[in-house]
Amino acid sequence: MLKTRTAPEADGDGYVPSARRIERERFRRTRARRATAVAALSTLVTGAVLFLVITRSPGWPRTRETFFSPEYARMALPKVLDGLLLNLRLLVVCGAAVLVLGLLLAVARTLRGPVFFPLRALAAAYTDFFRGLPLIICLLMVVFGVPALRLQGVTTDPVLLGGTALVLTYSAYVAEVFRAGIESVHPSQRAAARSLGLSGGQALRFVVLPQAVRRVVPPLLNDLVSLQKDTGLVSIAGAVDAVYAAQIIAGKDFNFTPYVVAGLVFVALTIPMTRCTDWITARMDRRRAQGGLV
Amino acid sequence: MSTTDDTPRPAAETAGPAAPGGRPVLRLESVRKTYGRGTVVLRDVDLEVPPHTVTALIGASGSGKSTLLRCANLLEEIDDGAIFLDGEEITDPRADVDAVRRRIGVVFQAYNLFPHMTVLDNITLAPRRVHGMPRAEAEERARELLERLGLGGRAGEYPDRLSGGQQQRVAIVRALAGRPRLLLLDEITAALDPELVGEVLEVVRELKTDGMTMVIATHEMGFAREVADQVCFLDGGVVLERGTSEQVFGAPRHDRTRQFLQRIIRAGRL
Numbered sequence: 001m002l003k004t005r006t007a008p009e010a011d012g013d014g015y016v017p018s019a020r021r022i023e024r025e026r027f028r029r030t031r032a033r034r035a036t037a038v039a040a041l042s043t044l045v046t047g048a049v050l051f052l053v054i055t056r057s058p059g060w061p062r063t064r065e066t067f068f069s070p071e072y073a074r075m076a077l078p079k080v081l082d083g084l085l086l087n088l089r090l091l092v093v094c095g096a097a098v099l100v101l102g103l104l105l106a107v108a109r110t111l112r113g114p115v116f117f118p119l120r121a122l123a124a125a126y127t128d129f130f131r132g133l134p135l136i137i138c139l140l141m142v143v144f145g146v147p148a149l150r151l152q153g154v155t156t157d158p159v160l161l162g163g164t165a166l167v168l169t170y171s172a173y174v175a176e177v178f179r180a181g182i183e184s185v186h187p188s189q190r191a192a193a194r195s196l197g198l199s200g201g202q203a204l205r206f207v208v209l210p211q212a213v214r215r216v217v218p219p220l221l222n223d224l225v226s227l228q229k230d231t232g233l234v235s236i237a238g239a240v241d242a243v244y245a246a247q248i249i250a251g252k253d254f255n256f257t258p259y260v261v262a263g264l265v266f267v268a269l270t271i272p273m274t275r276c277t278d279w280i281t282a283r284m285d286r287r288r289a290q291g292g293l294v
Numbered sequence: 295m296s297t298t299d300d301t302p303r304p305a306a307e308t309a310g311p312a313a314p315g316g317r318p319v320l321r322l323e324s325v326r327k328t329y330g331r332g333t334v335v336l337r338d339v340d341l342e343v344p345p346h347t348v349t350a351l352i353g354a355s356g357s358g359k360s361t362l363l364r365c366a367n368l369l370e371e372i373d374d375g376a377i378f379l380d381g382e383e384i385t386d387p388r389a390d391v392d393a394v395r396r397r398i399g400v401v402f403q404a405y406n407l408f409p410h411m412t413v414l415d416n417i418t419l420a421p422r423r424v425h426g427m428p429r430a431e432a433e434e435r436a437r438e439l440l441e442r443l444g445l446g447g448r449a450g451e452y453p454d455r456l457s458g459g460q461q462q463r464v465a466i467v468r469a470l471a472g473r474p475r476l477l478l479l480d481e482i483t484a485a486l487d488p489e490l491v492g493e494v495l496e497v498v499r500e501l502k503t504d505g506m507t508m509v510i511a512t513h514e515m516g517f518a519r520e521v522a523d524q525v526c527f528l529d530g531g532v533v534l535e536r537g538t539s540e541q542v543f544g545a546p547r548h549d550r551t552r553q554f555l556q557r558i559i560r561a562g563r564l
Contacts (some may be wrong), residue, residue, distance in 0.1 A: 187482070188402065188404060189406060191369055191402075192400075192406035192407075192408070193408075193419075194403075195369065195474060196395070196396075196419065196468070196469075196472060197393070198419070198420060198423060198424055206419060206423060207408055210410050211409065211410050214410060244432050285550075
């Protein structure tokens with residue numbers, strides 16, 4: 001909404017708002033009030049229509065019982081929360097691994113000079129492959145394929161293997177995000193750094209990467225939120241996470257309420273994360289714009 | 295401003311390029327540079343910059359002034375010829391590029407300050423990371439230089455809070471912080487509002503008085519005439535005319551130089 005200042009007192013210099021200004025501000029206030037009223041009314045109407053359509057539908061009583069049963073919800077919640085711990089652990093460990101691997105891949109792809117051709121080509125092939133491969137297929141291959149090899153000393157733990165699959169896929173995505181950031185830093189910045197005598201590596205570390213990372217924080221967090229949801233997919237390997245816990249209960253009586261509970265828990269988890277990233281981004285912008293906070 | 299030349303500056307040495315000022319700080323020998331296929335930007339360029347002198351590169355846009363500076367700092371690879379810094383060939387592929395750049399300061403047209411760092415961090419980055427100077431010492435020196443250029447209160451600001459003229463002066467301080475042997479200034483006032491040009495040129499005048507060796511690509515003809523010991527007129531990548539400021543501006547030998555200067559006079563810039 002438009003911020004309208006009410007007639008400002010004289011700023012100490014004897015300024016008196018003109019009739020024109022007063023008229024303009026009155027008009028803006030009226031317009032803002034009208035817009036708010038329209039928005040509130042249309043929201044109410046939409047909500048009411050949706051509510052009526054859903055509750056009046058012929059299947060509503062059955063649906064409510066199957067998807068929104070309070071008893072099942074009460075029963076499922078503790079188990080789902082237990083399972084959620086696994087999702088959180090996976091998120092933290094995989095998230096860290098994804099960021100490190102993604103950054104390494106991105107740097108490898110942006111290296112110049114013929115010496116680095118093999119490295120560049122390898123990184124490009126990796127991102128092309130794992131970005132194209134559906135996550136669920138990657139998971140199945142790793143979780144069931146690796147144990148089938150019966151290699152000595154290689155884990156068969158579904159959580160570890162599932163986490164590995166997540167890292168493989170997500171680092172490819174994150175590498176592309178980092179690469180976009182690195183390439184968005186103007187070449188003149190690198191030229192300025194090199195002209196000061198910084199080596200290529202130093203220019204990357206002190207000048208290019210700090211700017212690149214700052215620019216890609218919002219899309220990076222987008223990928224992390226997405227990763228958080230996809231930790232639920234390790235349930236296909238048989239690890240008891242929030243989704244699998246819900247599935248166990250739902251499977252008993254064909255009541256789907258536990259799924260709804262698990263879904264809401266995930267949503268509840270992503271919201272603070274998104275707010276947190278908004279806050280971080282805003283703080284970064286503020287610091288840069290204000291300066292003087294050394 | 296103190297520059298760290300190995301040799302103390304004899305007072306009368308800034309007479310002009312003709313004055314035997316010892317071994318040239320920078321020397322270009324038949325330098326050729328092309329972009330892509332067949333676009334010749336520099337053709338057979340020879341140039342000598344004696345110590346403690348100012349060389350102005352003048353010429354229309356696209357005549358090769360900026361490219362010459364970028365080549366001298368090894369930001370561009372030359373196709374043929376050689377460039378010498380203090381008698382040592384720096385275009386030799388075996389030369390340590392970073393070590394060469396440490397001895398040359400560059401100020402760019404668009405300032406190119408690092409936007410994510412404060413003024414102070416911009417200036418101390420190279421002394422700390424490249425020259426291994428302790429933070430306290432680097433910062434003290436940076437503050438001293440900022441103070442001298444009238445930017446004392448700005449050390450903690452981020453570049454985007456400064457005016458163009460202030461940013462360009464910070465860029466000059468940043469280039470000086472590494473105690474360079476030679477300073478390359480690439481159209482440093484071209485991006486500035488007219489009323490800010492003066493403060494930046496004043497800094498260059500001061501540097502000249504301190505005996506800094508400089509090569510300046512510029513469109514400010516009045517300034518070039520006043521400050522340069524040697525003027526070099528580039529046209530289509532060729533050095534058409536080279537001489538003292540009085541000679542090139544007062545009695546240009548070449549038709550193209552005359553035409554170029556007349557265009558500028560007609561535009562009221564000289």
